[in-house]
Amino acid sequence: MRRLREAWQGFKAGAWLGWQIESNWTEPFLFAIYSVIKPVAGVLILVFMYLVVAQGGLENPLFPQVFLGTTFYLYVVNVLSGISWSVHDDREHYGMLKYVYMAPLHLYGYLLGRGAAKTLVATISVLITLAFGMAFLRVRLSLGSPGLLAAALMLGLAALAFYGILLAGVSLLIARHGWMVGDVVAGGLYLLCGAAFPLALLPAPFRALGLGLPPTYWLEALRRALLGAGLHPELAALSDAQLLLILAGSTLLGVALSAGLFRAAERIAVRRGLLDMQTMY
């Protein structure tokens, strides 16, 4: 019971602090940079690649799939990589990690709270980018399966948060290079999860790897929910329920893995004195 209370305390503290750090709409300039300009510019790069080469330009049937994959991928960058960045940020820039660890709250819960704040902030960017796509890029989204959308979003975001904590555990241990872990993983997942192109194009071993990663199924479920069809022929045989089941399974796996491995990482970090390591980044 006490552990649960501490975890909840940690979650609340993390979410509050995360919100204070991340929420920037009180400053229009920062809001414009991070929530509008950067995500929209990222999508526009794809737009022009299509306009230059693709048959039919934006009418190419692949475009809405790629647009949606890239837009929802903002969650991966913000939540999954963001949580591991919090560890680096708190330790290196604010020197706060050791105090969070010493406080009678749960570091795991605290990081989950930071993830919750990041999810909220990312949601703003995702909604703006989706609206931009519908208004200017002729992307037609339909809410054909609201149940699928809600379930996929919930399970997928939870999974991202738990895997983010797993990554945070890795960041704890590699103090000197902790800042790059999130970016490298996010870049790798963008490639392997077929966010912007069909998995079939990848060499066989990478394709197999991609099929083993939860975000692949998450993005596919979102595409089905909002566009009525998925992108990857490899997953076409799976029903919506099966997709959700895989997602649920991978979320549970994420919970178990993150809980176990993060605790182990925490113990090792304490033993090696990594919680307050300043590396002069």
Added chain:
Amino acid sequence: MTWQIRTFLRTVVGRAYPRFIGVWREKSWVIFDVFFPLLQVSAYVYIYRAIGAPPEFAGFAVLGGAMIAYWMNVLWSMASQLYWEKETGNLQLYLIAPTSRMAILLGMALGGLTATTVRAAGVILVGALLFRIPLRVGHGALFLGVFLLTLVALYGLGMLLSSVFLLWGREAWHLSNLFMEPVYLFSGFYFPVRALGFWVALVASVIPITLGLDALRQLLYPQLMERFRFLPVEAELGALAALAVLFLFLAHRGLRFFEELARREGRLTLRGQ
């Protein structure tokens, strides 16, 4: 040689040294500066493949990925560098030294440029091998000339930005962030800039990589680029030379102006703004 010239040269070498030595001492850059850009480049290569683009477009993506290394270096290690130097206390030590500020910026630029060239070469080499990208340079000297002039203009812009950023505190960090994805878009890092329309491309040419990339692509893939070229290579070369001179001149003037302004407003040593 007068004392001033000797000190100028010593300063350039002295300030370039940490950047140069960093490449050999901190091997982690291989992961972040070669492996990570390659992940991005690979994604763009597959996007092109998915829409049936000719193989040269993969070359566009790899070349763009390599040039991003320079742009990142200019943004984070030139433009906002003086902000970090202020935070660590180095800036005030630079400013009280009896040496030219341009020499310090030049040292930073040369060191960064050398280190980044190693990184960019890594991206091109691994990318070309991985995706079997056709790289045939018809006019070697011209190619080299465009490349070098692009870098001179680009680092000139970096020096100018760093003098402007001298006034800023944490805003410098946000401005550098602002100049990432939008610049990848408007400078045509992953697609021919002509696609944005002539006037947009013209405005985007204020960032030298826009013209440099277009010219390099024309020299690498002359046939394909006939349809997409923004300006003739010679015109781009001329514009790059003009930009190089302009930026270096403005950096020189800007540094003096902004340093004076910052000294008046007490912003040269203020930390944690």
Added chain:
Amino acid sequence: MVPMDLAVKTEDLTRVFRLRKREGGREVLALDRVNLEVRRGELFGLLGPNGAGKTTLIKILATLLAPTSGRAFVAGVDVVENPAEVRRHINMVCGGETSGYGLLTVEENLWMFAQFYGIPSREARRRIGELLSLVGMADRAKTKVYHLSSGMRQKMNVVRGFLTDPEILFLDEPTLGLDVQTARTIRGFIRQWLREHPDRTILLTTHYMHEADELCDRVAIIDRGRILACAAPAALKKTLQREAVFRLYLEGLADAKAALDGMPGVRALAQQEEDGRLRVDLILSEEEVLVSVLSRLQAKGAKLAELRKEEPTLEDVFLALVGRRLSEEAP
């Protein structure tokens, strides 16, 4: 024209900081018509609490900050009109610095800064070796800076300041936050360097009274941007010679200041809790006043636990001038 024997001279030097709107937009007077003369070959101290204006003054003299009004000359050169020329004569070391690059070794960092002063590499390396030995860091020359403790790092920075053999050196709280041993090493080093270079000038700011007393030929006491007194430490202390300095420990009283408020003969008073008792430092115009002070305190319910007559220190000089201790923030 500044006389040749003056290393630093200021005339009505004033600096006003205008805070940003979100910080209240008000103006803060950091230096208020400061007139100061530091002679060549002197170790001159600026003693004052945090926020007194010491660093602002050093920054102006080091060409990092422009004055709002008034003039300042370093090595006879106007810091506003010809800052480039001033820089050829100076160097600076600040306490709590984190400057330098962690990736470089101590020797490389120092070499890099030497290059900015046009010192040939061989000469720079010779001086680095010599100075590192003097501060007991010869064995750390090849250590990367991010492996150094903060004390070692500060010693390296002190070496950086002396490396260029400056005519005038500004030391801004050089022992700030350091352990006793490291601070002692640095003070010893400063003394030795000055012995070997009698023509050099050091302007030292500190809020450690002992440091100013131990090192400085002359000391200026500064508070809220104004110079309140300027003389040799002994001469400053002598100003209190005719007065009596006492330290009292009281029980059963929380506020001696209120109890003695307005009492004739009490020049200055500072108090603080210490081990459950109230420590009161008193400066009285003459010893005889003590009797009436004690009776007043007794009448207010205080019990005298201990009484000592003290030799005046610079801290007492500051107390007499300002009405509070060096460690106390301005109200």
